[in-house]
Amino acid sequence: MATSFSSLPIVDVSALKQPEPSDGDIGALSAQLYDVFATTGFAYIVNAPLSFDHAEIFRLAKEFFALDSGTKMKLAKKSFQPGHANTYRGYFPTQPHLALDNLKEGFEIGSRTTSYESLPSPSQDKINLSEPNVWPNKELFAAQARLEQLYEELQTFASQLLSLLAVSLGKAPDFFCSWLVDPLSTLRLLHYPPVPQDPKTVLDEGPVKLSCTPHTDSGILTLLYQDSTGGLEVLNASGDWIPAPSVPGSIVVNIGDLMAQVSNGRLTATMHRVRAPRPKPSSSGDAFGRFSIPFFFEPGEACIVTPVDGDDEVVIYGEHVRKKMSTWVEFQDDSGYDTASTTG
């Protein structure tokens, strides 16, 4: 159950950088993670065992968003470009005509090692959750290999966190290992353009302007890199939105719906939102808004998910995700696109 926290806790996971962390370190870390994820559902993780620094990650994301819009639209999902075959991976543009409070463009990357089914034919109006990635032409975009590497390192790190959570729930470290087969995890590059705002909003007196509406994430865990723009806010149990500004070197980690569900609510999936970034004075030379990079750690599409303890209620992960998808802005277009049916 979320509590009335007033800031997000910081958890140092440097023990995971050791080749063989001691049982004592594992026990202490899993207890600490349980404590923060049961009360806040969110934490800043520092000293994660990754080979990337934040500067490189944001450079890679900015390299993508700096491509011209024609190049990005060549990678657009079928819901935005009906002639395209990619339905789930790829680019989504901002949709100011549909969602002024969800103003963002994004690029979504899935696993490179998943044993993919073939793409559906372009005429098929069904989402294929297990389709291959699409990439810009290598002459235009040099960041593909590093982004694939980032995906793999985040998948490995998230799996380590999941194993610690299994221990914290009284299970063996490999309790969730069936979840890691053909994972649907998504690395999403996000750009929120600046939004001109009423002076009252700027003074925090007017209505709050959002670029990402309140929601919980659907998967196991989300690992988020955010730039220094700020805007992420997390809802506490008293109904207050608590700012989660950038903490240098940290990854914001939060519990998704699936993890909350299987732990019978012991771990909490906390609501969060993002305030619209304000335009900066043109003299600052940086008018590009907010960049963030969430990694949504998810089981495989066919994974049969059962609660950790107690009754035998079962969720097939692919079905869980399709249900949730109908609320996502990047799938809310006016094309009559079918998010609810399975791939054929």
Ligand SMILES: O=C(O)CCC(=O)C(=O)O
């Ligand atoms: O950009 C952010 O900080 C948050 C993004 C987010 O919550 C999401 O994409 O689910």
Ligand SMILES: [Fe+2]
């Ligand atoms: Fe989220």
